[in-house]
Amino acid sequence: MIGLDPLFKRWTVPDRGALFVVSGPSGSGKTTLLREALRVIPGLEFSVSATTRAPRVGEVDGVDYHFVDHDKFRSLLADNALLEHAEVYGNYYGTPRAPVEAALAEGRSIVLDIDVQGAEQVRRSHTEAVSVFILPPSLVTIERRLRGRGLDDDSIVERRVREADEQLAAAGDYDFLVLNDDLDAAHGQLQSILVAELLRRSRRESWIQAARR
Numbered sequence: 001m002i003g004l005d006p007l008f009k010r011w012t013v014p015d016r017g018a019l020f021v022v023s024g025p026s027g028s029g030k031t032t033l034l035r036e037a038l039r040v041i042p043g044l045e046f047s048v049s050a051t052t053r054a055p056r057v058g059e060v061d062g063v064d065y066h067f068v069d070h071d072k073f074r075s076l077l078a079d080n081a082l083l084e085h086a087e088v089y090g091n092y093y094g095t096p097r098a099p100v101e102a103a104l105a106e107g108r109s110i111v112l113d114i115d116v117q118g119a120e121q122v123r124r125s126h127t128e129a130v131s132v133f134i135l136p137p138s139l140v141t142i143e144r145r146l147r148g149r150g151l152d153d154d155s156i157v158e159r160r161v162r163e164a165d166e167q168l169a170a171a172g173d174y175d176f177l178v179l180n181d182d183l184d185a186a187h188g189q190l191q192s193i194l195v196a197e198l199l200r201r202s203r204r205e206s207w208i209q210a211a212r213r
């Protein structure tokens with residue numbers, strides 16, 4: 001079985017939600033790890049980013065990303081509708097502000113899958129954000145994984161490996177690390193971090209009150 005026991009399902013929703021920021025270079029396994037964590041940990045929402053990148057095969061508009069053109073992206077920026085934004089691999093990406101603010105105001109938890117530039121902006125605007133960096137075992141592994149998934153041509157893979165190195169340089173700014181040298185272990189690490197954060201006493205005052213009844 002992957003990750004945590006399903007029993008966690010009954011009690012991982014806190015009184016107060018958390019804002020999670022998860023980064024990791026392409027090929028770090030971040031998407032796979034996050035998808036599973038969102039499936040098994042109840043009450044965690046995924047922040048759907050806006051991007052000017054073209055959809056990949058299988059990606060669904062409004063689910064994986066909001067796929068927008070440059071004009072639309074510029075108007076989101078002009079309207080201050082993005083919590084953070086960055087240019088990554090030649091495309092623009094940004095986190096719609098409203099769903100994040102609404103989740104936090106209503107005590108729900110939300111996960112942002114964003115790059116290191118975006119993470120830095122979120123840390124500045126939301127000091128309570130909890131950040132997790134997914135580390136690949138090595139750049140060599142990243143290159144192998146990117147080629148293996150066969151989604152990008154050679155020049156893009158080479159550029160992504162270079163850019164992965166730049167992302168890794170920012171890993172020291174994160175609260176938590178996950179080392180993805182073994183996928184099952186990495187699932188457990190990421191889910192443990194998220195669950196531990198959701199079990200902070202400050203998010204669980206109601207448990208103490210309930211226990212003293």
Ligand code: 5GP
Nearest residue numbers: 049050085086088093094095113114115118
């Ligand atoms: P991909 O194009 O492979 O889906 O994502 C490329 C990179 O962009 C990933 O590192 C991903 O985390 C990052 N990214 C996705 N959405 C956002 C966003 O809204 N803001 C920022 N800053 N980065 C994002």
